[in-house]
Amino acid sequence: MCKTEGNDSSHALACNCDRQLWFSSAVVAVSRKNLITQSFGTLLMKKIIKCTLILLSTHILVGQPALSQELARNETVADRARPELDASGIPLGGFRFFPQLGLTVGNNDNIYADGLSPVSDVIYVASPEVRLQSGWSTHALDLGIAADVLDYVDFENEDHTNFRAWLDGRLDINRSSFLRTEAEHAVRHEGRDSADDVRGLERTKFEVDSLAVSYHLRPGLRKLNARFEGEYFKFDYNDVLGPEGPINNDDRDRDRIRGTMRLGFDALPNNSLFFQLAAQSDKYDFQFDDAGFERSSNGYEIAVGTALDYSGVTFGEIFVGYLSHAYDDPRYGDIDDVSFGAEIAWNITGLTTITLGGSRTVEPTTLVPASGVLSTRFRIGADHELLRSLILSLSWSNINDDFRGIDRVDKVDSVEFSARYLMNRYVQIAFGFDHTNRDTTPDALDGFSFSRNIFSLTVEVHL
Numbered sequence: 001m002c003k004t005e006g007n008d009s010s011h012a013l014a015c016n017c018d019r020q021l022w023f024s025s026a027v028v029a030v031s032r033k034n035l036i037t038q039s040f041g042t043l044l045m046k047k048i049i050k051c052t053l054i055l056l057s058t059h060i061l062v063g064q065p066a067l068s069q070e071l072a073r074n075e076t077v078a079d080r081a082r083p084e085l086d087a088s089g090i091p092l093g094g095f096r097f098f099p100q101l102g103l104t105v106g107n108n109d110n111i112y113a114d115g116l117s118p119v120s121d122v123i124y125v126a127s128p129e130v131r132l133q134s135g136w137s138t139h140a141l142d143l144g145i146a147a148d149v150l151d152y153v154d155f156e157n158e159d160h161t162n163f164r165a166w167l168d169g170r171l172d173i174n175r176s177s178f179l180r181t182e183a184e185h186a187v188r189h190e191g192r193d194s195a196d197d198v199r200g201l202e203r204t205k206f207e208v209d210s211l212a213v214s215y216h217l218r219p220g221l222r223k224l225n226a227r228f229e230g231e232y233f234k235f236d237y238n239d240v241l242g243p244e245g246p247i248n249n250d251d252r253d254r255d256r257i258r259g260t261m262r263l264g265f266d267a268l269p270n271n272s273l274f275f276q277l278a279a280q281s282d283k284y285d286f287q288f289d290d291a292g293f294e295r296s297s298n299g300y301e302i303a304v305g306t307a308l309d310y311s312g313v314t315f316g317e318i319f320v321g322y323l324s325h326a327y328d329d330p331r332y333g334d335i336d337d338v339s340f341g342a343e344i345a346w347n348i349t350g351l352t353t354i355t356l357g358g359s360r361t362v363e364p365t366t367l368v369p370a371s372g373v374l375s376t377r378f379r380i381g382a383d384h385e386l387l388r389s390l391i392l393s394l395s396w397s398n399i400n401d402d403f404r405g406i407d408r409v410d411k412v413d414s415v416e417f418s419a420r421y422l423m424n425r426y427v428q429i430a431f432g433f434d435h436t437n438r439d440t441t442p443d444a445l446d447g448f449s450f451s452r453n454i455f456s457l458t459v460e461v462h463l
Contacts, residue, residue, distance in 0.1 A: 073312030076345050076353040078383040078391060085389060085422040087462040095132050098144075099463055102127035106432075106456035111158060113193035113438075115450040122153040125458075140170040160203050163187040176219075182212040193438070193452070195373075195401070195410060196366045198247045200240030206249075209234045223266035225274075231258040251289035252366055254296075257281045264307065272307040276319060282364060291368040293332075299325035299362060301339050308344070316344035316356075325362040325372060332371035335362050335404055355381045355395075363401075370403040389422040408445060412438045428460040 071080055089096035104125035110118035131144035145165040152158045164186040171179040189203040190196065198204060214229035233256040237249035257280070264274035278301045289295055305319025323339040337360065344356040357379040365373050381395030399412040413436070420430045433455055440448040 071312070071347050071350055074309065074315050075312070076347065076355070076383060077351060077385050078353065078393065082422065085425050087425055089133070090463055092132070094136055095134050095141075098129075098131040098133065100129040100131075100460060101462070102129075102458055102460045104456055104458040106454060108452065108454045110450055110452040111152070111155060111192065113191075113450045113452060115448060118450065118452075119155070121155050121158070124151045124153070125149065138172045140168075142166075142168040157202050160189045160205070161187070162189060177215070177217045180212075180214045180216065182210075184208075184210045186210075193436070193450070195403075195448075198240060198242065198249065200242050200247055202240055204237060204240050204249060206235060206237040206252075208236075219264075219266050219272070225264040225266070225272065227260070227262040229260045231260075232256070233258075248290055251284070251286050253285040254364075255283050255285075257283075270308065270310050272309075274305055274307065274319070276303045276305065276321070277301070289366070293369060294327065294329035295364070295366075297325055297327045297364075297372070299323065299335075303339060303341070305341070314344070314346045316342070318342045318344070323360070323362060327371050329371075331369070332405060335372055335374055337374060351385045353383045355379075355383075365403060367403060367406065367408070370405045370408070372404055374402040374404060376400045376402075391420045391422075393418045393420070407442055409441050410438055410448075411441075412436065426461060426463065428462075430456075430458045430460070432456040432458070
């Protein structure tokens with residue numbers, strides 16, 4: 001929706017009217033659903049949460065207190081190995097087979113990410129997964145399939161299933177170098193909080209096929225390290241039915257090719273300096289989109305940075321550089337700016353990890369007549385092992401999306417909390433809370449600002 005040219009206040013108000021029309025149509029589409037279903041779903045969710053909290057409190061009261069212990073090098077509290085609680089899998093020759101099933105019940109108080117007329121719903125999610133991992137002394141292979149089946153109690157038009165299948169392999173050439181291949185096929189659905197959501201009566205389904213091949217050189221006697229990587233992505237969007245008829249998404253289909261070269265030198269015992277060059281090309285299947293714009297583009301990024309590793313306690317990398325993105329359409333201006341990236345982990349103690357992250361990238365968009373989005377992101381998080389089997393996580397993130405070519409800036413703040421209880425090597429229980437607030441400027445686009453709270457309770461069973 002709103003695929004018409006213009007960026008003034010009248011266009012913004014027209015878009016808001018379209019949103020109101022879409023929302024009314026969505027409500028009408030589900031109005032026939034029996035109100036008994038809503039009451040039953042809410043009651044069932046409360047019962048499940050109550051029983052799970054009783055079960056959790058019983059186990060936690062008799063749980064072992066967490067004792068400060070030394071983490072393995074470059075390991076965090078969240079991802080550390082816990083042999084007595086981690087799934088052991090089923091041995092199959094030189095492989096191990098890991099089946100898993102997750103069941104989630106959640107409540108979303110703004111399922112359409114709408115700032116004008118928010119509606120809530122209870123959601124049930126089933127997440128089956130099977131994975132096969134090699135246990136070889138050299139080389140590695142990891143393959144599997146996973147799905148998320150989402151069922152909305154009231155707004156069944158939002159029901160959807162996401163799926164992915166992957167194959168990752170590593171070929172060890174010698175002690176200092178290896179090749180890695182990663183292939184994936186994924187079926188996804190665009191989030192209602194996406195600025196590119198076309199506001200169909202159902203979520204927009206799209207498929208992504210990706211392939212990445214990389215060569216890695218570990219530091220040796222000459223203290224040199226390197227990474228050369230090539231990536232290919234194919235995006236295929238399905239059409240969707242809107243309140244006024246079919247919405248064409250074929251003009252969003254595209255191929256992306258990305259190449260990255262990184263050369264590093266271990267200048268100091270705890271620091272490795274590196275130079276990185278990346279180039280990217282996005283080629284759309286159709287030369288012009290439905291509004292008559294050419295969205296194909298080419299871009300590059302040059303950066304210098306450092307990889308840190310202070311005894312495996314504080315580790316990660318930081319870089320800063322320059323990025324440029326040019327579009328085939330002469331009506332679009334280039335996007336040029338300072339780029340940066342950071343991923344740092346700090347193990348304050350053996351029980352607490354602080355993580356910091358940030359990035360600036362150019363992202364595609366279908367909003368007319370915007371050329372692209374300069375996206376700046378920051379994140380800070382903390383993980384704490386309250387008990388040996390109870391991990392608490394809290395994070396805050398900020399996203400600033402600057403839409404180039406139109407007068408629109410989205411500022412998104414999110415706070416996430418989770419408590420993950422490892423009952424034993426077969427069962428995990430997790431409680432989650434996610435608060436998101438998006439502030440869209442200018443004021444004429446007030447309907448695109450929204451606030452949302454999501455509560456969830458998940459039980460995972462695995463072997």
